[in-house]
Amino acid sequence: MTPPIVLTVAGSDSGAGAGIQADLKVFAAMRLYGTSVITAITAQNTRDVRGIFPVPAEMVTEQITALTDDLPPVAVKTGMLGSTAVAEAVSVAARSGLLPNLVVDPVLISTSGRQLGVVNAIERLLPYAMVATPNRAEASAILGWTVSTPDDMAKAAGQLAATGARYVVVTGGDADADAESSADGAVDALWTGDGLRLLRGPWVDTRNTHGTGCSFSAAIAGRLALGDAVPDAVAFAKEYVARALLGAQGWELGSGHGPLDHHGWSGRDGRGSE
Numbered sequence: 506m507t508p509p510i511v512l513t514v515a516g517s518d519s520g521a522g523a524g525i526q527a528d529l530k531v532f533a534a535m536r537l538y539g540t541s542v543i544t545a546i547t548a549q550n551t552r553d554v555r556g557i558f559p560v561p562a563e564m565v566t567e568q569i570t571a572l573t574d575d576l577p578p579v580a581v582k583t584g585m586l587g588s589t590a591v592a593e594a595v596s597v598a599a600r601s602g603l604l605p606n607l608v609v610d611p612v613l614i615s616t617s618g619r620q621l622g623v624v625n626a627i628e629r630l631l632p633y634a635m636v637a638t639p640n641r642a643e644a645s646a647i648l649g650w651t652v653s654t655p656d657d658m659a660k661a662a663g664q665l666a667a668t669g670a671r672y673v674v675v676t677g678g679d680a681d682a683d684a685e686s687s688a689d690g691a692v693d694a695l696w697t698g699d700g701l702r703l704l705r706g707p708w709v710d711t712r713n714t715h716g717t718g719c720s721f722s723a724a725i726a727g728r729l730a731l732g733d734a735v736p737d738a739v740a741f742a743k744e745y746v747a748r749a750l751l752g753a754q755g756w757e758l759g760s761g762h763g764p765l766d767h768h769g770w771s772g773r774d775g776r777g778s779e
């Protein structure tokens with residue numbers, strides 16, 4: 506069967522744990538055909554982001570039109586956009602209907618603390634999002650108040666719907682900074698348009714968490730490309746990330762936050778059947 510096309514619009518991570526490289530691994534693990542539009546090049550490893558080279562907005566537009574003319578995606582995710590000009594170029598494409606089933610991961614700061622995006626750029630794109638996937642820090646930056654507990658996450662998910670995103674998942678993966686919340690398991694809050702749900706999964710105790718957010722949003726886009734409804738795609742992505750974290754728990758790649766095992770299906774195929 507010809508695989509569905511799924512597109513990532515994101516930054517390159519030289520360490521290949523996050524960004525474009527992580528997204529393409531997720532798509533490959535799901536046996537989808539992944540394409541990519543690169544918004545910035547980062548010099549990065551498991552410890553830090555050392556340099557950022559932005560791609561000009563015109564070149565981002567040229568990549569998008571080259572793909573939509575010949576390899577049109579069924580679903581799309583965005584990650585690091587870098588600049589307001591790039592976010593504007595991506596918003597123009599979204600407004601023209603070139604980016605269907607759009608999952609917006611509002612990347613603002615890397616796990617290692619480097620600024621990778623700006624709030625007003627993300628806000629331009631959110632009205633076109635089918636799903637937005639901010640973590641707690643990103644939700645806090647967009648809303649202007651500190652999102653911390655599961656109750657806060659649920660409230661934030663509802664408030665973020667006002668940005669125009671149809672579904673919002675506020676993820677709680679940075680809870681390793683916060684032992685109390687990791688004791689509750691891995692909690693995410695989902696706004697579905699007509700209600701809120703808390704999604705709970707087992708907490709995986711590991712240092713290898715580089716790229717969890719990128720992989721999560723890529724897996725959601727992947728399942729949308731396969732025809733899932735959004736809540737099912739989100740549930741699948743949560744389980745996928747948990748498995749990928751477990752698979753890489755014993756890995757020793759780099760001395761910082763190492764990558765996930767994107768192919769760690771434990772006998773499953775990429776489309777979720779045993």
Ligand SMILES: Nc1ncnc2c1ncn2[C@@H]1O[C@H](COP(=O)(O)OP(=O)(O)OP(=O)(O)O)[C@@H](O)[C@H]1O
Pocket residue numbers: 523614615616639640641676677678679691692693706707708709710711714715716717718719721742743746747750
């Ligand atoms: N240690 C963990 N154990 C289980 N699930 C986790 C863990 N860390 C993250 N997750 C899950 O991974 C998904 C992505 O969430 P997370 O909050 O980590 O994204 P993020 O902070 O944007 O990632 P990044 O660090 O790549 O920016 C969520 O479903 C979250 O619950």
Ligand SMILES: Cc1ncc(CO)c(N)n1
Pocket residue numbers: 515516517518523524525547549584585612614615616621715716717718719
């Ligand atoms: C390129 C890139 N995108 C996203 C993230 C966030 O994890 C990162 N560290 N690097």
